[in-house]
Amino acid sequence: MDPIFMSPVKTALQHMSESVFIGLCDKLGTSQLVAMKRDVVDMMDMLDNQVRTNDENSVIWSGSHKEGFRLEGSDIDYMSWPNNYRVIWELSQSQYYNTHRLTLILSDCSDSPPGFTLLYLLSPSMDRQVQRACVIMNNRHLISSSEYRRTWCSVVYSDSIEHGPCASGVSDGETEYDIAHCFVSDFWPQPATVWIYRCHSWPQPHIVDDIVKNGCHLVAIGHTLGNHVHNEWRISFSLAEFKLVCAMNHCQFLTYGLLKLCLTEIMNNGLSDEDKLLCSYHMKTAVFWVIQQNTLQQWCPQNLLECFWVCFKLILKWVYEGVCPNFFIPQNNMFLSKVHCETKHQLFIRLYGLYEKGLAFLLHSPSIRSCIINVFHNPHLSICTDEHTLISEAEFDIELVKEIHTYGSLLTPNLETYMRYLHTIEQMIDSPLLTQYQVLILQKLTASVLQNTAFTFYMETYTHKNKLRYRADKISCHMLKLAAKFGYITDMMYIAIYYYKTLRYMKALSIIEMTKVKLAQPYVMYWYDVDREMYTEAVGGQPWSTKMRHAVVGNVTLNNKIHYISELIPEQQSAQQNEEPVLFIPPFILLYMLKILCYRHVETSRVQTALNDLQTLVHYDQGQLIPSPYRDISWQILGICQQVTGNLQAALYSYQQSLGQRPFNKIQMATEMRIQGNCH
Template identity: 70%
Template sequence: MNNRYCISSSKYRQITLSESSLPYYTTPHGPCASGTFGTQEYDNAYCFFSDFWPPSAFPWIDRCHSWPQPHVVDDIVKNGCHFVAIGHKLGNHEDHEWRISFSQAEQKLVYIMNHCQFLTYGLLKLILTEIINNGVSDNDKLLCSYHMKTAVFWVIQQNAIPHWCPQNLLGCFWVCFKLILKWVHEGVCPNFFIPGNNMFLTKIHGVKQHQLFIKLSDLYEKGLAFLLHCPSIRSCIIDVLYNPRNFICTDDHTLISDYHFDLYLFGESLSSFIVLDKDDIQICIRYLHTIEQMIGSPLLTQYQVIMLQNMTATVLQFTAFILHMETYTPDNKLRYRADKMSCHMLKLAAKFGCITDMLYIAMYYYKTLRYTEALSIIEMIKVK
């Protein structure tokens, strides 16, 4: 095209989503290959990475006066975007066009949400799954979690809510819900990064738009009491709604206790790491990457931060010893580099772990025949 080679989005999607190129059964879902692995649903999006922030999204940078913070904006812009293989359904070049994906940027924005903002997003996803889309086939679902996330982004950035706090959780939720109702009424859901992109254009219009608006209007007329139709939170929220003094006062434990949050956040990760296959260092790397994403999250309480530190120390110790066991090479330089890396990880784990975590350094020195250094570390532990 125009004396240049171009990649057809439809042909690329046809090749990447073909059964022969995938190790398991999937179904096409937009630009993604969707399926289920055990009890987990997934979407695999095959895409191209761009180092550059698209010019059409430059106005978003100037729009970020109060949220997100300048350093977050710089980080997002610096990391560019992606292009996924799907064209505009109403356009003339559907088979050749590609869609700009800001999934990485959106992930960073979710990470910087405070506790109440994150709960509001979760509450919107619950009412979407358990009320709005309940009993609706996948082909007939008009609203998705991406619309919910976009609504929260807009409400935060436009300072529509002065106080994002747990005591005002239901008030925050109500503002976001009304914004979604407004969008459905107007038939326009502006993309957060490129507002000129109407995300309702191809699905929510005509008769379907009217039917969805009637459905949401009925919920709106019932007020916050319609949350009682959510099976997963009904028992938690019924006392709040029927106690005038606590109408919008929701402490963290009203929705989910810190204990259960800890189980969700750490329990499964720790149990699966304990039975880690000692020969698989890739799992260690994946855990380190997950921990890196969790560090600095505003959702973590002080004791959860301590728990995260303990997990980090454990992962580093596993990684150090697995790296030592897997480095079978006559190349002295490679062995030296692996040894230095293992020592560094063990010392790093000891810095923010328990005193006894220093014993792993002594064990490593003993295992590598450095008995004097091992004794020195043990003496240091005795003093501490």
């Protein structure tokens, strides 16, 4: 053991470890928060893939987001594979499949580096992407990884670029994504068989069994030093790694998180992308090896820094030797193509310089510097590492709302698909295996499905005869009212929108007034902001379904393939042409818009008052009711309302202000059209 961890210094280090543990819980989440985030993502993966047909691709979240991290600037990673293909490792495995429904692919590792393989089609493929990727080798149809990758980037994701095995791009103007298109194997790969027998102490046998029975994936990238670099596929253990991360205790998870932070903020700080030889995957691999080799007797808050140091030294050793063994296939040296010769020497010098500083080099990390300094300044400070005391009920609820906001909408305007979702949710909701957070996301998704179904149903029956239209209207109204019982306060707004769309202005105004009263309560949570004390006093300790209905406010999201309000159709079309699936509208903005539009038909004397209220809100709000990303649509709606009431000069000013905002909703085309067509 390093002298730095021996008494009497060890007591001070334990104190510092506890402080860093608290800081990492604040930065990365307590064990309960991390479990909640995983549960929600897991549920979305499960639901989406149960609804998909055999002709569609399965898509799952992967990488650090799925593991429970929410680090600023991190990419969002996905894996996608066709459901009608399966990879087998030997021909005898074909007996388990109906080859009339599935196309089989044979993996051949004999002429590839460890961890890589060639994929041969065993029967002709009808899939155009697969056909384009096939080349002839040894008189057989080989699926070329480079051609497959190129096909997906050029045909399916025209605005993306190739990034390793992925199609990489940017969504909503700021979030980078990587989608790895791959094939799935239901069988555990033969080159990783030894791993099963290596798991004596970690992970537990039932986790090993679960990992093995779920097989693996093959992602479209070859080994740069292999014989068939353009045709080989890498064996991916992404799902297995996720299960291993979930098998970590929280100290192990935070150690992994601390390594990721140090990688970004210290090890790779100031380096160009080409010079960043270490990646997050190397950090995760180091933690896996240290846990399995039982190098540390105890992973707990008091020795978190010792755990970190052991992992860091292992990485340093790997760099010195130029060998980073893959956790599942150790013969696969993940440093082989990048970390060698001069690059290895330079990286070792950089890391050894950090090693010589000892744990003091962590002071260079902005994320945890204050945790260490606090202990230096207050050596006798009492530190409680009980996670239950680290986050309040209100703070936890804010984090939960963030997760629900991310996943709680469904966008496909297709009645058949919505029916499949409702049927699947109905089957899943009573499962005793669901966590409370998974039930909540299903509840919010149910509201979303019902709302989209109601408007889609109305659109498809609008031209029918009166009797059929009347029945469809009753069904749509019932679905929207039911959705309001499952969702947030603002889910009532969809009822008001529907009443306005169907010319029932007084009913719409009645719903608007009811919603306005609820929105005015001092304890409501909007845009992750809330008066913690009033919130806790009002709904603290109550079931989350109650909190959602009475204390949570969300944005109104309009699916751009469904026309809700005729006055907003140009904005939806503009956003859709820019591949933006929804409009995000602050509820307070839409509330005033609906009031103005309804009053124009039933009580014109009140139009100006409502317009003044909307104008005051847009002009003077400081981000409380109109978050910064939504100022484009807020100025736009003010302009629309000014235009329909005849004040073209004011409308022109509002549209110009909308153009000057961050183009979050991608409505600039509609703004320019309105300026040119109506305000000059």
